[in-house]
Amino acid sequence: MEKLRRVLSGQDEEERGLTAQVLDATSLSFNTRLKWFVICFVCGIFCSVLGTGLLWLPQGMKLFAVFYTLGNIAALASTCFLMGPVKQLKKMFETTRLLATILMLLCFVLTLCAVFWWHKRGLAVLFCILQFVSMTWYSLSYIPYARDAVIKCCSSLLS
Known part of the structure; x- marks a missing residue:
């Protein structure tokens, strides 16, 4: 019925761009987005806490760095479920967040470099x-x- 309504109103599928069609086909409901946000965020916290707990094992420093970094990445990625990945990336690199974003991403890489290579x-x-x-x-x-x-x-x- 919806397709018939679009054809009759002149908004046929061929007129819409490929991006709009893909976004319509893959859009999630608000409840689904919220559930996946919570799941991803909790997994991120769990990984960070697990990494901290593994710090005192013999080879725990490597595990700590990996799990702590993965936890932070999962927590950061969880917000993609709330606002979408494109909007999230645009907001991450706005001028108000640019320095914090670059420092955060740089620290992710440098943490792993410090443990595995240096x-x-x-x-x-x-x-x-x-x-x-x-x-x-x-x-x-x-x-x-x-x-x-x-x-x-x-x-x-300080003063």
């Missing part, structure tokens, strides 16, 4: 801390005036 445990821990700080700063950019509040709070503690 074999520097202290450097890997430093990059994991920087991952946490950059993810927090990135996340705060979505809350209006949150960054300003954090800056004022930190400046009042």
Whole structure:
């Protein structure tokens, strides 16, 4: 019935672009998006906590770095279910989030490099801390005036 309505109104399938057709065919309901967001976000938290727990094993530093980084990537990817991957990438690279995004992605790579190629445990821990700080700063950019509040709070503690 919908197809007949489109043909009669002059909005035939051939007139729509391929991107619009694909997006219509793959769109998820809000409940499905919310469920997958929660699943992906919880898996990200679980991986990060598991990595922290594995830190004290004999070869735990490598496992820690991998699981902590995968957890942060999963938590970041979970928001793609809420707003879509294209919109998420556009928002990530807006001027207000650009520095935090670049630092966050750089820390993901540098953490794994520090563990697997450079074999520097202290450097890997430093990059994991920087991952946490950059993810927090990135996340705060979505809350209006949150960054300003954090800056004022930190400046009042330092002075």
